[in-house]
Amino acid sequence: MYQKSVLPNGIRVVSETIPYVKSVTMGIWIGTGSRFEEEYNHGISHFIEHLMFKGTAQRSAKDIAEVVDAVGGQLNAFTAKEYTCYYLKVLDSHAELALDILSDMLLASKFAEEDIERERQVVIEEVHMYEDSPDELVHDIHLDTVWPSHPLGRNILGTTDSIGRFNRELVMEYYRNFYTPENMVIAAAGNITHEELVKLASRYFSAMTGQRRIMAITAPRLTPSxxxxxxxxxxxxxxxxxxxxxxxxxxxxxxxxxxxxxxxxxxxxxxxxxxxxxxxxxxxxxxxxxxxxxxxxxxxxxxxxxxxxxxxxxxxxxxxxxxxxxxxxxxxxxxxxxxxxxxxxxxxxxxxxxxxxxxxxxxxxxxxxxxxxxxxxxxxxxxxxxxxxxxxxxxxxxxxxxxxxxxxxxxxxxxxx
Missing domain, CATH: 3.30.830.10 (Metalloenzyme, LuxS/M16 peptidase-like)
Known part of the structure; x- marks a missing residue:
């Protein structure tokens, strides 16, 4: 059964209880992706997704990996044009641990300068790898053909030039603008009740504050080319x-x-x-x-x-x-x-x-x-x-x-x- 609540700070909480399974998948959805970037920070949504796995005030990157592995969990994330998602699948007995880890990553990541520099090299290699995959690359080129000069026409990874400009100031600016309560959805499905989820969400996310940056969104116009x-x-x-x-x-x-x-x-x-x-x-x-x-x-x-x-x-x-x-x-x-x-x-x-x-x-x-x-x-x-x-x-x-x-x-x- 699907249910929805809204926390006092504006975070939306949605769930679907599936009592006959032994798992729970928790997801934190952010209403931002490459569409909401400017040319100067092209690729920063995806870059921040990477940085979320590099350690928090409480846990190092290795700590996060070890805690997840210790309970047989599956932790991952992805960035799209209009949203970003971080998710963790665990046994239902570890539901609270899943939201604890996700909240720690989303609310307390360090975004350390050394991690930014190291991850810059990783993402640039990802760009090069993608350029060596023509059956994937052609789709991004096609979107740019259809919608040139529009954010939906740009790829998600960014370019080597734009990624090379990223620093902690740019990362924190984008994070503060879009990682806000009203722009966040906590979703869960599996053997967990909606009441349990809302209680956990309140415990780990109720202190979150911030106002989403208001952007003028324009619909793209197809350019036959x-x-x-x-x-x-x-x-x-x-x-x-x-x-x-x-x-x-x-x-x-x-x-x-x-x-x-x-x-x-x-x-x-x-x-x-x-x-x-x-x-x-x-x-x-x-x-x-x-x-x-x-x-x-x-x-x-x-x-x-x-x-x-x-x-x-x-x-x-x-x-x-x-x-x-x-x-x-x-x-x-x-x-x-x-x-x-x-x-x-x-x-x-x-x-x-x-x-x-x-x-x-x-x-x-x-x-x-x-x-x-x-x-x-x-x-x-x-x-x-x-x-x-x-x-x-x-x-x-x-x-x-x-x-x-x-x-x-x-x-x-x-x-x-």
Missing amino acids: QTIISKDIEQVHVCLGTLSVPQDSPEIYPVHIMNNVLGGGISSRLFQSIREERGLAYSVYSYQNNYKDAGLLTVYAGTRPSNINQVLDLIMENLKDLKNKGISQQELIKSKEQIKGSLLLGLESSSSRMSRIGKMEVSLGKFISLDQVVSKIDQVTLTDINQMIERMFTTENICFTALGPVDAAGIDTNFKF
């Missing part, structure tokens, strides 16, 4: 994208179904036509990026340079077929069942349940039950999907990115509907 970067690697990695919808849009459900038919699995149109029928790519799929006020649908494929134009032709052929003919009733029924099955099967652990309710609260400020989601999926009609396809797939909205051993002259980029 193309980016082709020559790189001496084996494959050409391509992204072809168009506008989608924000995450809280009622049209998110027909778009999810359409995306699933197009490239959401091994039975999808793209996978079957490009990989299974012709063997032109190992990896080919479509996916969505949905944010507070913007969305993007992207098709990705990786292939040999000699196959690139054939793969692009097939992608466009599938998109045109989708626009001209829509999807079939059979595809609609199958896709609905596939999405519902994946959703329900993906929520069989306390960690996935915690992630769902925490992300929902920090991103949307509300809870949508599984029954509501399933009902919304069931209500989608072919007309709903075809109307979305008509608006999304236009020549004016197409953006294209390629990374690999090719140049602009070698790729046919005349994408038209």
Whole structure:
């Protein structure tokens, strides 16, 4: 059962009790990510996430690791465009220890100069490692192609130049601006009652104070453009994208179904036509990026340079077929069942349940039950999907990115509907 409370200082506490499991996953969600950075501190959300593991006034980094390992816990964190999450999964008997450790990290991290300098080198190596992974790098380049000069178009890690500027003053400024009670959600799922969670949250977080920095958030505008970067690697990695919808849009459900038919699995149109029928790519799929006020649908494929134009032709052929003919009733029924099955099967652990309710609260400020989601999926009609396809797939909205051993002259980029 889902429940929500708000502490006197403004921290939101959400929980889902699962009495039949022996675990509890605690998560601290902060409503900030790379979208809320400026160019001068690009990457600092992710950098602070790293620093949270480097020791507190009470515990060294080694102490934190040893305490977690001693109870068989799983401690981790991640930074996204619009939020950051720190989480710890433990046996239910160690629930208080989990919140004790998380509160210590979030409220009492030292942010020592020597740790900042050491972690700067670690994150720069992470940037270099990422640049050596073209199948991942191309997606960041694509976002910059679609939304240049907008924070959503920037990557999460930052650049070697921006990371090189970080110091304790910049770190503390950002921490004070965004790590505030009203910008924080404490989420838990597993064998713990809501009353127990609120009691622990009050004990460890009630002294937290601060006011979140108010920022003017502007919605990004899609810029139809193309980016082709020559790189001496084996494959050409391509992204072809168009506008989608924000995450809280009622049209998110027909778009999810359409995306699933197009490239959401091994039975999808793209996978079957490009990989299974012709063997032109190992990896080919479509996916969505949905944010507070913007969305993007992207098709990705990786292939040999000699196959690139054939793969692009097939992608466009599938998109045109989708626009001209829509999807079939059979595809609609199958896709609905596939999405519902994946959703329900993906929520069989306390960690996935915690992630769902925490992300929902920090991103949307509300809870949508599984029954509501399933009902919304069931209500989608072919007309709903075809109307979305008509608006999304236009020549004016197409953006294209390629990374690999090719140049602009070698790729046919005349994408038209």
